[in-house]
Amino acid sequence: MNYGFVKVAAAVPPVKVADCQYNAEQIEKMINEADEKGVQIIAFPELCITGYTCADLFAQQLLLEKAEMGLVQVMNNTRQLDIICIVGMPVITNTILINAAVVFQGGKILGVVPKTYLPNYKEFYEQRWFTSARDVIDKTVRLCGQLVPVSSNLLFDTPDCCFGVEICEDLWSVIPPSSKLALKGAEILINLSADNEGIAKHNYVRSLISQQSARCIAAYIFSSCGFGESTTDVVFAGNGLIYENGTLLAESKRFSLEEQMVISEIDVERLRTERRINTTFSANSGDYKDAEAIHVTTELTNSRPLSLSRKIDPLPFVPTGRTLNERCEEIFEIQVSGLAKRIVHTHSKTAVLGISGGLDSTLALLVCVKTFDKLGLSRKGILGITMPGFGTTDRTYNNAINLMKELGVSIREIDIKAACIQHFKDIDHDINVHDVTYENSQARERTQILMDVANQTGGMVIGTGDLSELALGWATYNGDHMSMYGVNVSIPKTLVKHLVDWVSQNEVEEDAAIILTDIVATPISPELIPADEDGNILQKTEDLVGPYELHDFFLYYTMRFGFRPAKIYYLANIAFAGSYDKETIKKWLHTFFRRFFNQQFKRSCLPDGPKVGSISISPRGDWRMPSDASSALWLKEIEEL
Known part of the structure; x- marks a missing residue:
């Protein structure tokens, strides 16, 4: 299986201006190299067979003939390969000269795409030599003894994808040809360019390509001239760029004196999912329903085993590098703004929440503190209630109390053990049987306390449960599952850790930061089972339900892109290589899908809460799923892995 991936390359070959034989030899060499690496589609720069900077030499018959002979040479010497190649060259059609991209495979020309927008300003004089596609x-x-289609509206259909081609300046136009090609079905857009350098221009070009790939929900392959083209008044740095829906996958080194080839894999299945979900894309397609689109079918491209060169992030919900602080601040502000609106609208006098000393309740408390500060309300209006039970340890209890003291909120302690013991007597449950009844009774007792205190104080109960727990159904129905507003409902567990850590470094005083650091390091547990003899947490969630970093990975690719289990398993084995073996990943993948389906009934009646990222599990937002849907298809595929 290729799991929807298509391996592509942007090549920047050595070029000698007007030396077609030399240029053809270099192109041929790079095609063979790309084929050996499993590349299925390779793009070269604009007019690479002749060189872009030939100027008035384009009027010379000898150059035009040698360009065609150069293409013949490349095709003849690569006809045994099934790689699809796109090269740039001048082409004569009906006595006019076009700046063209020639698409060929296995010695056969599939089509010729003329450049539509010919720049004729500043250092560019293309209208002096070429005619527009229009x-x-x-x-x-x-061309080369073959009669082939010529149009700017060609779409090339491979067994794995559909791609379209535009040339350099076309991208700079108000409505680029690639926009129309994408709306007609092109999933990969290819640009053969001769983009010369200027101060700050490179960042602009990258932004332009990123935006176009995102707007078209497509991949964008950009190959631009390199060192050999630099002549007279212009310099070329050699830009090979590969983007997918706005994200940079690979780029070449600028100003290299050597040839370059950047390779990555385009997840076409992911792009198709994005387009299906984004109904604006299909609606926009209707605006061009009368536009011509000529489909050209290619042969099957290489069937080598898939080997990904693109990075698969094991923590897809967690931002990295310089964006981490900025993203954490933005997420925190979204949570705060959502809660602030609800407090103002309901005229709530207090915010009531249970504080366990764990990650989720800590984040919820921090959101409440920031919200009250923003609204100009006293932090004493935040009622943090710690409710020790049979499994509460000194570590979490002390962290809960000390954190609330440091933050200056109102503290109440209500021990639930006596109430639970009475309840066990009422329903005739043996207190020594630590089953689901034993555990859930404690969770529901705590929720009852919170709801009643909120009634007492004219306040609202702030939910602490996170996205990961709700995806797995790791919440007691009508227990911690319920609140009046859930501030963490869109925050996955892997991100909760980073948010709490970010707050500790940016939003609180040193003493509170020390407590937050210890909370981050505490094992995740509902603490519903008594601790061991040394007072340590005995019931660790990740031992029971599986590692949250795996479950968050599964959740991301299931909900965000609708990937099947086999593909998620394939990606997970790459992302977590060295951390988890295949059997472990398979085990927890099965657990994830089993629980994800079986626990939907809890998500069908979730309280309100702010959507933060690209995934929301609210039935009023991103996810509407029957509570009684069968998981058989998904579990069967996992079992067959």
Whole structure:
């Protein structure tokens, strides 16, 4: 299986201006190298067979003939390969000259795409030599002894994807040809460019390509001239760029004196999912329903075993590098703004929440503190209630109390053990049987206390449960599952840790930061089972339900892109290589899908809470799923892995 991936390359070959034979030899060499690496589609720069900077030499018959002979040479010497190649060259059609991209495979030309927008300003004089695609009347052109389609509206259909081609300046136009090609079905957009350098221009080009790939929900392959093209008044740095829906996957080194080839894999399945979900994309397609689109079918491209070069992040919900602080601040502000609106709207006098000393309740408390500060309300209006039970340890209890003291909120302690013992007597449950009844009774007792205290104080109960717990159904129905507003409902467990850590470094005093650091280091546990003889947490959630970093990975690719278990398993084995073996990943993947389906009924009646990222599990937001849907198809595929 290729799992929807297509391996592509942007090549920047050595070039000698006007030396077609030399240029053809270099292109041929790089095609063979790309094929050996399993590349299925490779793009070269604009006019790479002749060189872009030939200027008035484009009027020389000898150059034009040698360009065609160079293409013949490349095709003949690579006809045994099934890689699809796109090269740039001048092409004569019906006595006019076009700046063209030639697409070929296995010695056969599949189509010729003329450049539509010819720059004729500043250092560019292309209208002096070339004719725009808009003025090309012929539907076919004879090239290298083959009669082939010629149009700016060609779409190339491979067994794995559909791609379209535009040339350099086309991207700079108000409505690039690639926009129309994408709306007609092109999933991969390819640009053969001769983009010369200027101060700050590179960042602009990257931004332009990123935006176009995102707007078109497509991949964008950009290959631009390198060192050999630099002549007279212009310099070329050699830009090979590969983007997917706005994200940079690979780029070349600028100003290299050597040839370069950047390779990555385009997740076409992911792009198709994005387009299906984004109904604006399909609606926009209707605006061009009368536009011509000529489909060209290619042969099957190489069937080598898939080997990904693109990075698979094991923590897809967690931002990295310089964006981490900025993203954490933004997430925190979204949570705060959502809660602030609800407090103002309901005229709540207090915010009531249970504080366990664990990650989730800590984040919820921090959100409440920031919200009250923002609204100009006294932190004493935040009622933090710690409710020790049979499994509460000194570590979590002390962290809960000390943190509330440091933050200056109101503290109440209500021990639930006596109430639970009475309840066990009422329902005739043996207190020594530590089953689901034993555990859930404690969770529901705590929720009852919170709800009643909120009634007492004219306040609202702030939910602490996170996205990961709700995906797995790791919450007691009508227990911690319930609140009046859940501030963490869109925050996965892996991100909760980073948010609490971020707050400790940026939003609180040193003493509170020390407590937060210890909370982050505390094992995740509902603490519903008594501790061991030394007072340590005995009931660790990740021992029971599985590592949250795995479950968050599964959740991301299931909900965000609708990937099947086999593909998620494939990606997980790459992302977590060295951390988890295949059997462990398979075990928890099975657990994830089993619980994800079986626990939907809890998500079907979730309280309100702010959507923060690209995934929300609210039935009023991103996820509407039947509570009684069968998981058989998904579990069967996992069992067959």
